[in-house]
Amino acid sequence: MMESTGSTLWTFDELVAAVGGRPIGPPPTFIGGISIDSRTIRPGDAFFAIRGDAFDGHAFVSMALGAGAATAVVAEAKLAGLGHVSRSLIVVEDVLSALVALSQAARARSTARIAAVTGSVGKTGTKAMLAAALEVDGLVHASPASFNNHWGVPLSLARLPPSARYGVFEVGMNHSGEIEPLVRLVAPQVAIVTTVEPVHLEYFDDVDSIARAKAEIFLGVEPGGAAILNLDNPYFDLLASLAANAGIERIVSFGEHPEADARLEAVDLTAERSNVLATILGTEITYALGSPGRHVVQNSLAVLAAVTVLGADMAQAAGILGAINAPTGRGDRYELAVGDSSATLIDESYNANPASMRAAIAVLGQAVPAKGGRRIAVLGEMRELGDAAPSLHAELAEPLVAAGADAVFLAGPMTESLWAALPESLRGGYADIAADLESPIAELLRPGDVLMIKGSNASRLGLLAEALRARFAKMPAGAGEGQGREIA
Numbered sequence: 001m002m003e004s005t006g007s008t009l010w011t012f013d014e015l016v017a018a019v020g021g022r023p024i025g026p027p028p029t030f031i032g033g034i035s036i037d038s039r040t041i042r043p044g045d046a047f048f049a050i051r052g053d054a055f056d057g058h059a060f061v062s063m064a065l066g067a068g069a070a071t072a073v074v075a076e077a078k079l080a081g082l083g084h085v086s087r088s089l090i091v092v093e094d095v096l097s098a099l100v101a102l103s104q105a106a107r108a109r110s111t112a113r114i115a116a117v118t119g120s121v122g123k124t125g126t127k128a129m130l131a132a133a134l135e136v137d138g139l140v141h142a143s144p145a146s147f148n149n150h151w152g153v154p155l156s157l158a159r160l161p162p163s164a165r166y167g168v169f170e171v172g173m174n175h176s177g178e179i180e181p182l183v184r185l186v187a188p189q190v191a192i193v194t195t196v197e198p199v200h201l202e203y204f205d206d207v208d209s210i211a212r213a214k215a216e217i218f219l220g221v222e223p224g225g226a227a228i229l230n231l232d233n234p235y236f237d238l239l240a241s242l243a244a245n246a247g248i249e250r251i252v253s254f255g256e257h258p259e260a261d262a263r264l265e266a267v268d269l270t271a272e273r274s275n276v277l278a279t280i281l282g283t284e285i286t287y288a289l290g291s292p293g294r295h296v297v298q299n300s301l302a303v304l305a306a307v308t309v310l311g312a313d314m315a316q317a318a319g320i321l322g323a324i325n326a327p328t329g330r331g332d333r334y335e336l337a338v339g340d341s342s343a344t345l346i347d348e349s350y351n352a353n354p355a356s357m358r359a360a361i362a363v364l365g366q367a368v369p370a371k372g373g374r375r376i377a378v379l380g381e382m383r384e385l386g387d388a389a390p391s392l393h394a395e396l397a398e399p400l401v402a403a404g405a406d407a408v409f410l411a412g413p414m415t416e417s418l419w420a421a422l423p424e425s426l427r428g429g430y431a432d433i434a435a436d437l438e439s440p441i442a443e444l445l446r447p448g449d450v451l452m453i454k455g456s457n458a459s460r461l462g463l464l465a466e467a468l469r470a471r472f473a474k475m476p477a478g479a480g481e482g483q484g485r486e487i488a
């Protein structure tokens with residue numbers, strides 16, 4: 001994503017005025033960026049000492065200034081505790097509120113066309129595709145990673161360069177009531193809801209309540225704006241009516257449904273890509289997608305609908321989708337050196353819930369193992385599912401069988417119901433913790449295998465994927481390429 005580097009994002013006076021702060025120390029000439037993380041400070045950034053998920057930023061003020069931050073925004077109550085600081089500070093009542101205020105100023109001065117993306121799964125993937133697609137038409141600013149919460153949204157927005165032609169922001173939630181204040185900051189012209197699925201069920205009575213919480217995204221849409229909704233999802237009607245209640249007159253539907261405004265006509269799903277024929281608001285188009293899976297096809301329909309509504313060139317935008325790979329941990333592929341040949345690792349270790357598990361299992365099913373190879377699924381727990389957890393795990397047996405999995409490895413007590421539901425011939429191995437699956441998988445692995453790894457972040461499947469990549473690393477070129485190490 002294009003970011004302005006080295007140029008003025010805010011003048012110092014603009015920033016001070018926006019946050020309503022009291023400057024002390026020698027003021028910098030300009031602010032080049034906004035940061036809340038002293039480890040990734042770039043010279044010229046303003047460091048906001050907010051309380052993050054784990055730490056209070058006030059502990060890192062001197063580190064941030066030492067790393068080149070132009071100024072630090074700190075709380076009045078924490079000022080004395082900082083000791084003597086010879087550099088620029090801006091003192092405010094509350095640092096997070098100051099960041100929110102700056103994000104409001106960023107939005108107020110922006111002439112960008114703005115999209116907000118929410119949904120139970122696919123926000124980051126859809127956002128990345130949309131941002132890349134809009135770049136055919138000018139500077140795009142998009143939130144990084146999954147910066148979609150009470151600090152991620154204002155931070156992303158505060159970084160919106162005034163010259164941006166488009167802004168694409170991810171908005172997420174774990175609880176009802178969280179999206180509304182965030183989308184009011186973003187004030188998008190277009191709100192996308194990718195899909196509604198049983199995710200974070202622990203915090204909701206049912207999926208209906210999840211749909212209602214997602215629908216808060218409509219409350220911030222600018223007058224004359226549009227909602228882009230999934231017609232294949234059972235919650236379409238509910239979302240459409242809540243969008244209408246919020247005053248949105250333009251509902252654009254996407255999906256395989258024959259009446260969808262952005263409609264899939266035909267698709268060829270291959271192991272590593274898809275080729276799509278679609279009709280997007282009346283225009284027929286063919287395009288390729290650089291990462292596999294029907295779920296990516298779904299997301300791409302929402303993307304091209306948004307591109308059209310935002311006024312960019314849809315055909316040109318579609319043309320670049322074939323060059324976009326899966327975001328990290330969401331289907332990126334690695335070659336493992338096994339025996340004198342190789343196996344394929346599909347790293348889906350970025351989080352898991354029933355919808356994304358099924359999507360990943362389907363991608364494993366599309367993979368074509370080389371001669372003698374097998375399809376191996378390595379699955380961890382899906383967290384935050386509440387009472388429904390045992391049945392939602394057990395229900396994965398059916399898609400695993402349908403995908404032609406040859407062996408399934410499971411990690412974590414919550415997967416026991418799935419173990420019980422699996423046909424015996426598919427039971428590869430079980431361990432309480434993911435790391436303990438490394439050896440049994442390594443013993444089983446042979447050339448041609450395709451291995452797909454997925455689980456909730458907390459179940460640490462990502463570390464297992466890393467360990468397997470290290471263990472079966474390809475030899476550096478010239479050091480016996482093609483003579484991968486033997487199975488341990």
Ligand SMILES: Nc1ncnc2c1ncn2[C@@H]1O[C@H](COP(=O)(O)OP(=O)(O)OP(=O)(O)O)[C@@H](O)[C@H]1O
Binds near residue numbers: 119123329348356360
């Ligand atoms: N439309 C979809 N249906 C089902 N699964 C999907 C869909 N889109 C993406 N996925 C899968 O869901 C997982 C998460 O994708 P992504 O990171 O884009 O979602 P997210 O909504 O941003 O997640 P988070 O809430 O953690 O930020 C990935 O495994 C991805 O392949």
Ligand SMILES: [Mg+2]
Binds near residue numbers: 124125145147148170
């Ligand atoms: Mg995300």
